[in-house]
Amino acid sequence: MPRDDVMKWVRSQFMPHIWCPGCGHGIIMHAILRALSALGKDPAKTVISSGIGCSSRMPGYIDACTLHTAHGRSLAFATGVKLANPELTVLDVMGDGDCSAIGGNHFIHACRRNIGVCAIVMNNNIYGMTGGQASPTTPVGAFATTAPYGAVDPPFDICNLAIGAGATFVARATIAQPPMCESLIKKGIRHDGFSVIEIMTHCHTQFGRKNKRGRPLDNFNFFKDNSVMKAKSGGMTPEELAGKYVVGELYSSADSEEYTKKYEKIIEKAGR
Amino acid sequence: MPRAEFWQGNKAVAMGGIDAGCRFFGGYPITPSTEIAEVMAEELPKLGGKFIQMEDEIGGISAAIGASITGKKAMTGTSGPGFSLKQELLGFCYMAELPLVCVDVQRGGPSTGLPTKVSQSDIMQARWGTHGDHATIAYAPSSVRECYDLSVKAFNMAERFRQPVLLMPDEVVGHMRERIVVPDAASLKLVNRKRPSVPPDKFVPYLADDDDIPPMAAFGDGYRWHVTGLTSNDFGFPTNDSLEIEKKITRILRKVDRFRGEIVEFAAESYEDAEILVVSFGCVSRSALRAVRELRSRGVKVGHFRPITIWPFPDAELERIISGSPIKHVIVPELNMGQLFLEIDRAVHGKCETHSRTLLNGELFKPARIMSYIEEVA
Numbered sequence: 001m002p003r004d005d006v007m008k009w010v011r012s013q014f015m016p017h018i019w020c021p022g023c024g025h026g027i028i029m030h031a032i033l034r035a036l037s038a039l040g041k042d043p044a045k046t047v048i049s050s051g052i053g054c055s056s057r058m059p060g061y062i063d064a065c066t067l068h069t070a071h072g073r074s075l076a077f078a079t080g081v082k083l084a085n086p087e088l089t090v091l092d093v094m095g096d097g098d099c100s101a102i103g104g105n106h107f108i109h110a111c112r113r114n115i116g117v118c119a120i121v122m123n124n125n126i127y128g129m130t131g132g133q134a135s136p137t138t139p140v141g142a143f144a145t146t147a148p149y150g151a152v153d154p155p156f157d158i159c160n161l162a163i164g165a166g167a168t169f170v171a172r173a174t175i176a177q178p179p180m181c182e183s184l185i186k187k188g189i190r191h192d193g194f195s196v197i198e199i200m201t202h203c204h205t206q207f208g209r210k211n212k213r214g215r216p217l218d219n220f221n222f223f224k225d226n227s228v229m230k231a232k233s234g235g236m237t238p239e240e241l242a243g244k245y246v247v248g249e250l251y252s253s254a255d256s257e258e259y260t261k262k263y264e265k266i267i268e269k270a271g272r
Numbered sequence: 273m274p275r276a277e278f279w280q281g282n283k284a285v286a287m288g289g290i291d292a293g294c295r296f297f298g299g300y301p302i303t304p305s306t307e308i309a310e311v312m313a314e315e316l317p318k319l320g321g322k323f324i325q326m327e328d329e330i331g332g333i334s335a336a337i338g339a340s341i342t343g344k345k346a347m348t349g350t351s352g353p354g355f356s357l358k359q360e361l362l363g364f365c366y367m368a369e370l371p372l373v374c375v376d377v378q379r380g381g382p383s384t385g386l387p388t389k390v391s392q393s394d395i396m397q398a399r400w401g402t403h404g405d406h407a408t409i410a411y412a413p414s415s416v417r418e419c420y421d422l423s424v425k426a427f428n429m430a431e432r433f434r435q436p437v438l439l440m441p442d443e444v445v446g447h448m449r450e451r452i453v454v455p456d457a458a459s460l461k462l463v464n465r466k467r468p469s470v471p472p473d474k475f476v477p478y479l480a481d482d483d484d485i486p487p488m489a490a491f492g493d494g495y496r497w498h499v500t501g502l503t504s505n506d507f508g509f510p511t512n513d514s515l516e517i518e519k520k521i522t523r524i525l526r527k528v529d530r531f532r533g534e535i536v537e538f539a540a541e542s543y544e545d546a547e548i549l550v551v552s553f554g555c556v557s558r559s560a561l562r563a564v565r566e567l568r569s570r571g572v573k574v575g576h577f578r579p580i581t582i583w584p585f586p587d588a589e590l591e592r593i594i595s596g597s598p599i600k601h602v603i604v605p606e607l608n609m610g611q612l613f614l615e616i617d618r619a620v621h622g623k624c625e626t627h628s629r630t631l632l633n634g635e636l637f638k639p640a641r642i643m644s645y646i647e648e649v650a
Contacts, residue, residue: 047491049338060509065496073330080324083339084342106334124482194333
């Protein structure tokens with residue numbers, strides 16, 4: 001059982017959750033709740049927004065101000081929430097489809113604006129809830145119900161996309177590193193600007209059964225074996241890094257002012 | 273103090289909204305509605321409000337909904353193609369019961385259509401554009417002053433019933449400039465959403481009062497609750513229980529239906545002894561009234577009926593007028609292929625002949641043309 005301070009954040013009346021036994025999403029939810037608790041956040045001042053899919057069900061289980069929006073739109077909702085009330089702590093939990101397919105436009109623009117929202121992308125390389133269709137992060141050649149001969153489209157690197165679009169805190173972890181997940185989420189929430197934490201997770205039910213990772217443990221071991229710390233990755237060749245997940249804090253900058261603070265200056269200017 | 277201004281319809285929409293308490297606008301530029309966003313960008317920060325130009329139409333309405341959940345009165349504005357894009361999120365507001373005003377300045381369609389020219393062809397999209405059953409509230413102003421007044425009313429109805437309200441000037445009304453006497457904002461009767469009267473630990477977010485409308489907390493004011501587009505129970509959590517599903521859907525329809533009298537507005541003139549009734553709305557009603565008054569002065573027994581509320585359509589009101597007068601013909605000129613005619617034809621219940629007169633070339637009906645329609649049946 002999680003600690004009492006963590007359970008305080010759980011709507012335990014809804015347990016058991018809808019996720020498959022062994023799903024990585026629970027590891028991520030646990031890390032998020034440990035981070036919120038460690039930061040002493042008030043659930044009544046914490047908003048958690050989500051889109052559609054397995055990942056999007058997470059806010060329903062969290063006893064805070066929770067917002068289960070439409071597919072891909074969670075960041076646009078979160079932008080409205082944060083701008084309307086900058087005092088709120090706003091987290092956005094997304095799947096790879098929400099973030100990089102249907103909501104891709106909102107994602108790059110949230111990065112560009114540098115609005116104070118912590119986006120946690122739960123990347124399992126597949127559309128799980130709808131039964132295992134290819135997503136924009138499905139690796140080339142991997143099998144999915146809509147890629148029966150192997151995926152053709154090259155995948156997005158979500159962290160590179162975020163850095164390129166102007167996010168000011170970008171990090172990656174996998175579900176094989178729960179303490180790292182917690183510590184990066186804490187940093188992301190504390191960061192004064194838009195933060196992106198990509199967490200590689202798995203869908204053994206839909207992705208795994210078609211790609212030789214059908215047991216939860218296969219995936220845990222896969223991520224453990226293929227994670228490379230950011231500090232170590234600098235000394236590796238592109239060939240050595242192929243197929244690896246570089247984990248840790250990938251990019252951080254304090255040069256750009258957070259969006260709602262910039263807007264406060266607009267209000268001052270307009271009032272003159 | 274009331275003051276005289278020379279405003280465009282779109283400006284009156286924005287200023288009416290602000291005077292009604294709007295403090296957040298999320299949108300995306302689109303002709304012929306862009307001036308609403310421009311006025312909001314300039315005026316809202318002066319009042320400590322927020323304007324955000326989002327990356328697309330869907331982002332615009334989504335940000336506005338997010339703001340509404342924090343307790344702000346929020347608006348989004350658009351036109352035809354953008355109105356199509358916003359439909360899914362309007363559905364979200366109907367389901368999650370969130371107040372929002374969505375302005376659709378109507379232009380020619382389908383598709384990109386006629387960005388700078390008028391039509392009234394979003395009537396049915398307003399009613400049924402989003403999937404699923406829902407109760408639509410939509411207003412169509414026909415003057416600049418009415419753009420202001422109905423913007424205030426749209427916010428009042430959105431707050432009252434916890435759902436989106438559509439404000440649908442056509443392009444001519446949105447872009448037309450005329451003198452407007454702006455009322456003193458302090459004299460306006462404003463409605464604010466009901467707030468919970470119980471402490472957070474006793475709060476059941478979708479437990480409705482006797483009026484079928486649940487009080488609404490705001491994110492950040494101490495209440496923790498869940499907002500979802502899934503069909504949910506009184507606690508706001510998803511349900512697959514057939515009784516709970518039925519309870520939710522019938523309530524969100526009933527809460528509007530039973531207070532129809534507060535919502536519906538129309539204007540009618542010289543109908544008591546009329547044999548011919550012209551029914552028109554928006555910019556068409558301006559030409560139609562000119563035609564009706566001109567022919568009246570020549571002794572033709574013709575009257576006019578203008579639905580101000582497009583949805584719910586004032587069907588009972590129209591039927592009452594027809595039943596209480598010698599009306600034999602109803603003529604419906606509109607800038608589409610007969611969308612509102614369907615409602616009117618239904619409302620008269622065969623008590624008189626109905627004539628649809630359509631125009632869909634980006635032009636206005638001239639009064640002479642409407643006069644000729646009247647003379648054809650006189």
